[in-house]
Amino acid sequence: MPLAISNHALRMSGGIERYALTLVRGLHQRGVRPVLVAKKIDPSLPEAQWVDAVQVPTGFVPGKLRDMWFDWRLRRLKKRLNLHPLIACNQTGAADIAICGSTHPGFLEAMQLPTRTIDRWKISLERAHLERSQVIVAHSRLMAEQVQRFYGIPAAKIDVLYPPVDTDRFHTVDTARREQLRQALQLPADRATFLLVSTGHKRKGLDQLVEFFRATTLPVSLAVAGRPIDVQSPNIRYLGYRSDIEDAYRAADFTVIASRFEPFGLVGVESVLCGTPIVVADTVGCAEVVRSSAAMSFTRDDPSSFGRAIAQAVDRWRAGTHRIAAPLAALSYDPGVDAHLDALLRHAEAIAPGSVKTAS
Numbered sequence: 468m469p470l471a472i473s474n475h476a477l478r479m480s481g482g483i484e485r486y487a488l489t490l491v492r493g494l495h496q497r498g499v500r501p502v503l504v505a506k507k508i509d510p511s512l513p514e515a516q517w518v519d520a521v522q523v524p525t526g527f528v529p530g531k532l533r534d535m536w537f538d539w540r541l542r543r544l545k546k547r548l549n550l551h552p553l554i555a556c557n558q559t560g561a562a563d564i565a566i567c568g569s570t571h572p573g574f575l576e577a578m579q580l581p582t583r584t585i586d587r588w589k590i591s592l593e594r595a596h597l598e599r600s601q602v603i604v605a606h607s608r609l610m611a612e613q614v615q616r617f618y619g620i621p622a623a624k625i626d627v628l629y630p631p632v633d634t635d636r637f638h639t640v641d642t643a644r645r646e647q648l649r650q651a652l653q654l655p656a657d658r659a660t661f662l663l664v665s666t667g668h669k670r671k672g673l674d675q676l677v678e679f680f681r682a683t684t685l686p687v688s689l690a691v692a693g694r695p696i697d698v699q700s701p702n703i704r705y706l707g708y709r710s711d712i713e714d715a716y717r718a719a720d721f722t723v724i725a726s727r728f729e730p731f732g733l734v735g736v737e738s739v740l741c742g743t744p745i746v747v748a749d750t751v752g753c754a755e756v757v758r759s760s761a762a763m764s765f766t767r768d769d770p771s772s773f774g775r776a777i778a779q780a781v782d783r784w785r786a787g788t789h790r791i792a793a794p795l796a797a798l799s800y801d802p803g804v805d806a807h808l809d810a811l812l813r814h815a816e817a818i819a820p821g822s823v824k825t826a827s
Contacts, residue, residue: 560599660720690703740795
């Protein structure tokens with residue numbers, strides 16, 4: 468019975484794709500070669516060579532039905548290939564260990580969106596994912612609470628395991644290197660720069676940030692990395708898509724997370740590991756793990772609260788005390804992959820003893 472992982476894709480992309488890549492990388496370092504089932508697999512990635520890959524094409528299926536088709540195929544593949552236990556990063560009734568990095572009802576509620584037919588399909592699939600699994604791994608207490616509230620899942624079935632971050636990639640640099648990065652990105656020396664990392668501007672709260680940074684008289688600027696923005700303001704500039712996002716974190720003075728819905732927010736932990744404190748909404752998942760020394764918290768729906776958090780950040784910047792000298796001490800959990808994998812594989816062994824086998 469081989470250990471298996473499923474996800475929509477094995478590629479460099481959003482948070483759950485990065486999570487799957489991190490799991491594969493960590494297992495490879497332990498000599499464990501899992502089966503990986505996905506719709507799309509990027510063969511250029513080294514991680515693609517560290518798994519027994521099973522690709523399930525879905526291009527011929529109408530877009531709104533692809534998740535359900537993938538679930539149908541995955542349940543049959545699990546039975547035929549005896550994939551047990553299955554760590555499912557996508558929503559599927561085949562999950563033994565259901566990874567919960569988000570909830571669809573929580574997204575709809577936070578974004579104030581109506582429940583359409585396609586949303587009912589997504590919720591039905593998510594319910595199967597959570598109810599049929601033997602254990603649920605929630606990536607934050609926020610997610611654990613939503614699983615209980617929206618789906619009635621007992622707390623005893625849920626284990627909160629905060630997601631790991633690549634600590635080899637995200638780390639501090641010395642002052643000289645940081646200054647080089649600031650110059651390369653043309654960040655102003657006379658203003659505190661706040662970085663927003665966003666590929667979905669409405670969810671990430673760009674509108675609120677634009678309104679504030681356009682009007683404020685504080686010595687601040689907003690730098691946006693990710694999807695292009697259609698904004699004209701001397702206090703706001705676009706950095707483009709960044710494959711070197713770690714250097715953007717290092718160059719900025721603060722990272723701002725003002726999301727309407729953010730189940731965890733790897734951005735927050737990545738930023739802290741690079742020595743850059745965060746300004747974060749109190750409803751963002753990663754706010755649970757970043758200590759107050761590295762985070763200025765605000766209430767998302769209270770503009771005055773946000774203004775106070777920015778002013779507090781500017782005070783630290785002016786005093787030259789804003790940088791984080793000991794990033795790991797600023798976090799309340801171990802962000803390394805080993806601690807996360809240890810806990811995850813304990814669940815796998817409890818479900819299927821002997822399933823986690825190292826390469827001979």
